[in-house]
Amino acid sequence: MTNHFKPSTLLINDNIEKNDRFGAVVPPIYQNSLFTFDSWDAIEMAFEDKINNAIYTRGNNPTVSIVEKKIAQLANGEKAKLFASGMAAVSAGMLHFLSYNDHIITLNNIYGPSISFINDFLIPKMNIQVTFVSGKDNDEIEQAIQSNTKLIYLESPSSVVFSLQDIRKISQLARKNHIATIIDNTWSTPIYQKPLNMGIDLELHSCSKYLGGHSDIVSGVLIGSDKLVSAICAREYELLGAKMAPVEAWYLLRSLRTLHLRMDRHQSTAKKIAEFLNRHKKIKHVNYPGLDNFEQKPLVESQMSGVSGLMSFQLKTKHLASIKSFFNHLELFQIGVSWGGHESLIYAPAISCIKEQTPDQFEKMGISLGDMRISVGLENCDDLITDLEQALSCIK
Numbered sequence: 373m374t375n376h377f378k379p380s381t382l383l384i385n386d387n388i389e390k391n392d393r394f395g396a397v398v399p400p401i402y403q404n405s406l407f408t409f410d411s412w413d414a415i416e417m418a419f420e421d422k423i424n425n426a427i428y429t430r431g432n433n434p435t436v437s438i439v440e441k442k443i444a445q446l447a448n449g450e451k452a453k454l455f456a457s458g459m460a461a462v463s464a465g466m467l468h469f470l471s472y473n474d475h476i477i478t479l480n481n482i483y484g485p486s487i488s489f490i491n492d493f494l495i496p497k498m499n500i501q502v503t504f505v506s507g508k509d510n511d512e513i514e515q516a517i518q519s520n521t522k523l524i525y526l527e528s529p530s531s532v533v534f535s536l537q538d539i540r541k542i543s544q545l546a547r548k549n550h551i552a553t554i555i556d557n558t559w560s561t562p563i564y565q566k567p568l569n570m571g572i573d574l575e576l577h578s579c580s581k582y583l584g585g586h587s588d589i590v591s592g593v594l595i596g597s598d599k600l601v602s603a604i605c606a607r608e609y610e611l612l613g614a615k616m617a618p619v620e621a622w623y624l625l626r627s628l629r630t631l632h633l634r635m636d637r638h639q640s641t642a643k644k645i646a647e648f649l650n651r652h653k654k655i656k657h658v659n660y661p662g663l664d665n666f667e668q669k670p671l672v673e674s675q676m677s678g679v680s681g682l683m684s685f686q687l688k689t690k691h692l693a694s695i696k697s698f699f700n701h702l703e704l705f706q707i708g709v710s711w712g713g714h715e716s717l718i719y720a721p722a723i724s725c726i727k728e729q730t731p732d733q734f735e736k737m738g739i740s741l742g743d744m745r746i747s748v749g750l751e752n753c754d755d756l757i758t759d760l761e762q763a764l765s766c767i768k
């Protein structure tokens with residue numbers, strides 16, 4: 373399929389490989405581990421392009437391939453590979469570029485388990501060195517470069533405080549120094565941000581968030597050049613074995629048909645909710661790239677074409693009983709850790725710290741008792757605002 377269609381058309385059109393499926397309008401789920409061949413020559417030929425041919429489902433599966441092609445087109449990449457989870461994509465991507473004793477530059481506020489993969493796996497097992505930077509200052513990144521720096525790993529906006537990195541400038545800097553770049557683009561989706569067009573080598577998503585969109589699948593994807601993604605397929609994908617299940621790929625394909633519509637709705641509702649929270653007297657501040665007073669607004673406008681529905685805010689009160697009262701009185705915002713689904717969610721980062729640390733201790737790490745993260749779902753906007761209003765009124 374040609375790549376000149378607008379995203380909404382691309383996402384609906386399932387004509388890829390339609391000839392092989394009796395004209396079925398929806399591609400089937402090829403729920404098989406193995407593919408058989410008519411002859412010695414046929415299987416020998418399949419092995420000549422093992423990266424792209426369906427021989428065994430740990431390598432390729434037609435249902436999974438259809439979705440991979442669609443995601444690659446959407447992100448303007450040459451090739452995409454789906455993984456069993458976002459973390460499988462994170463670890464495969466990092467491992468691909470790093471060898472024993474190498475150095476990685478990343479941000480101190482990327483997704484927690486991505487930091488844990490560096491701290492608890494790459495450092496002790498591969499002697500990897502790491503420099504954590506804020507990501508807001510390109511000079512800081514330039515100064516962090518060492519002779520053994522092999523990878524700059526970004527997440528823009530980051531999913532915790534939603535700060536941005538200058539993707540064009542950082543990828544130019546990386547190329548000049550022969551350093552590979554990966555970006556976790558989960559927050560923006562390929563609808564609202566195209567990092568490959570800005571010089572990034574490898575784009576990554578947890579498809580468990582907006583791409584899946586219904587909180588019913590766990591999956592991840594890497595997108596990049598044919599050469600790079602094929603090299604990952606041959607090594608980290610096939611040998612670590614974190615493959616995507618055909619049935620989950622099929623659910624992902626179904627979700628992708630509405631990605632464009634869902635993102636429009638997440639965006640418009642989230643903007644109104646952020647403005648409501650920003651004006652509210654019981655809220656100290658709101659972190660959301662869609663707000664007019666967002667401190668990196670010019671960067672938002674220069675590298676993103678829209679914003680999604682995940683944001684954080686801080687309640688003014690530090691009184692635990694009042695904070696819990698707000699949290700527990702919400703009716704439409706369900707309590708949970710993930711985001712990007714149809715349903716609105718709330719989580720308080722302090723919940724993860726409060727058993728082991730005092731509020732003063734975790735405040736020093738940048739987490740406040742009153743910090744709240746919400747994922748704005750697809751419910752009616754007025755209903756969501758009413759829900760927040762009534763819960764906020766419970767704060768004495």
Ligand SMILES: Cc1ncc(COP(=O)(O)O)c(C=O)c1O
Nearest residue numbers: 457458459483531558578580591
């Ligand atoms: C920004 C970000 N990247 C990666 C991941 C990991 O994805 P998964 O849960 O699919 O392994 C998550 C999960 O929450 C995330 O928020």
